[in-house]
Amino acid sequence: xxxxxxxxxxxxxxxxxxxxxxxxxxxxxxxxxxxxxxxxxxxxxxxxxxxxxxxxxxxxxxxxxxxxxxxxxxxxxxxxxxxxxxxxxxxxxxxxxxxxxxxxxxxxxxxxx
Amino acid sequence: xxxxxxxxxxxxxxxxxxxxxxxxxxxxxxxxxxxxxxxxxxxxxxxxxxxxxxxxxxxxxxxxxxxxxxxxxxxxxxxxxxxxxxxxxxxxxxxxxxxxxxxxxxxxxxxxxxx
Numbered sequence: 001x002x003x004x005x006x007x008x009x010x011x012x013x014x015x016x017x018x019x020x021x022x023x024x025x026x027x028x029x030x031x032x033x034x035x036x037x038x039x040x041x042x043x044x045x046x047x048x049x050x051x052x053x054x055x056x057x058x059x060x061x062x063x064x065x066x067x068x069x070x071x072x073x074x075x076x077x078x079x080x081x082x083x084x085x086x087x088x089x090x091x092x093x094x095x096x097x098x099x100x101x102x103x104x105x106x107x108x109x110x111x112x113x
Numbered sequence: 114x115x116x117x118x119x120x121x122x123x124x125x126x127x128x129x130x131x132x133x134x135x136x137x138x139x140x141x142x143x144x145x146x147x148x149x150x151x152x153x154x155x156x157x158x159x160x161x162x163x164x165x166x167x168x169x170x171x172x173x174x175x176x177x178x179x180x181x182x183x184x185x186x187x188x189x190x191x192x193x194x195x196x197x198x199x200x201x202x203x204x205x206x207x208x209x210x211x212x213x214x215x216x217x218x219x220x221x222x223x224x225x226x227x228x
Contacts, residue, residue: 031215033215035217040221041221042206042221043156043204043217043219044219088155090215090217092215100215101146101215103158104155105155
């Protein structure tokens, strides 16, 4: 079935550093989304991407919908301690099962002050 | 309410007992999802409801798991004869009718511990 390969699995960085994570698949998708989950909470939507090649920013976060429609990346610039959490990519192709939405396994981000 | 509400926030039960987990979605959201998240793991899809359509149950791990959604709003996830491997956080999410962009709004989850 469809799968999203998210990497890296975890990151330990220094405050102020930039962060990059990505999600790849062998399948084509029409929508890519990035969520952040903090301890004890459900995931919260950060950025949604709807068009191949689209580059979207939300504050210090920037995400891109890959031109092949099979991948997406998320960058965080000048990281701060509150960026700590698990970042999930998700993708939809408007068809298939799982409510038409697939999640990656997450990237756990740790930031040292 | 303002967001997706789940109850209880924590549930401790004994192996073999049945449990019911409740999800109250955002008003007006017709799509509702249940996910399971084991410690340190990703989101495991369980079941999806969209309006009056038949639910997508393809993620339910066994016949001990069932879910219903009454009146197109509140949903209950039931786990019968709980096992220790059922211990996890159960997350509910909802989205707008016809939101092909799949922008899900999640609740804070129910932490289930089976002793």
